Amino acid sequence: MSDHQNLLAEQRRALILDEVRRRGGVRVNELTRRLNVSDMTVRRDLDALARQGVVEKVHGGAVPVAEATAHEPGFEAKSALELAAKEDIARAAAGMAAQGGAIALAGGTTVFALARRLVDVPDLTVVTNSVRAADVFHSAQRAVTPTGPAARPGAATVVLTGGVRTPSDTLVGPVADAAIRSLHFDVLFIGVHGISTEAGLSTPNLAEAETNRNFVRAARRVVVLADHTKWGTVALSSFASLDEVDALVTDAGLPPVARREIAERLPELVVADGFGETAEL
Incomplete structure (x- = not known):
């Protein structure tokens, strides 16, 4: 039995999506030969990818969805995508935040998932431009005791940058940029709209791109959190090259x-699976 026959459906669909994006389109008969699966299996995979909105089915195959490079989905829309992958990534990345450290959390739903796992790390100083991430820490700041609410020992010190709110509930613009430029972080955890070897890290929001550039410059270590669907995607504005990234945490898809390709370009690639384990390449 070939390796492709042993692939989980999610992994097989990730391979198909990668092929569609790389070649600009695929035919069903080509995929059946390459993956050594039935015509029906391939068509089910294409149906699933089409429902996710990442490919468009055409006669005999599929092509990429032509998404506008300047389109920015809202937080709620993005939070419903790749939920399991985001949780796997957050679990793997949480160990990179050390007790007593100063970290930065940029915007995005994957970083939001990470924030929920960092509330129990003692004595963190967290700088963020994510309204949602700040809310996570704020909700955890006070512990309920027999005599009522009380400050939770070792709770994080959270600094919200201020700025203009984007559709993804991220604060950007001159106010955010000025705050970030005056600070220094041990680790920056940042999500992306797209990541590729040519364009690096990119976002559809021009103001967010500038804020993200300031985050990257202020951090000693840059950790990108991106599920497999972000690979090969290029948005309107690049804000960092892969040479500026220290680690990518992604999922098994x-x-x-x-x-x-990524392992050749980055010092560290961490692939998180759905069983609480990670593989470093």
């Missing part, structure tokens, strides 16, 4: 060819 990332195809092997992409893993090899």
Whole structure:
């Protein structure tokens, strides 16, 4: 039995999506030969990818969805996508935040998932431009005791940058930029709209791109949190090259060819699976 036959459906669909994006389209008969699966299996996979809105089915195959590079989905829309992958990534990344450290959390739903796992790390100083991430820490700031609410020992010190709110509930613009430029972080955890070897890290929001550039410059270590669907996507504005990234934490849906390509460019690639384990490449 071939390796492709042993792939989980999610992994097989990630391979198909990677092929569609790389080649600009695929045919069903090509995929059946390459993956060594039935015509019906491939068509079910294409149906699933079409429902996710990442491919468009055409006669005999599929092509990429032509998404506008300047379109920015809202937080609620993005939070419903790739939920399991985001939780796997957050679990793997949480160990990179050390007790007593100064970290930065940029915007995005994957970083929001990470924030929920960092509330129990003692004595963190957290700088964030994510309204949602700040709310996570604020809700955890006070513990309920027999005599009522009380300050939770070792709770994080949270600094919200201020700025203009984007559709993804991220604060950007001159106020945010000025605050970030005056600070220094041990680790920056940042999500992306897209990541590729050519365009690096990108976002559809021009103001957010500038704020993210300031985050990257202020951090000693840059950790990107991105599920497999972000690979190969290019948005309107690039804000960092892959050379500026120290680690990428992604999920098991990332195809092997992409893993090899990223491992050649980055000091650290962490692939989180759905069983609480990670593999560093």
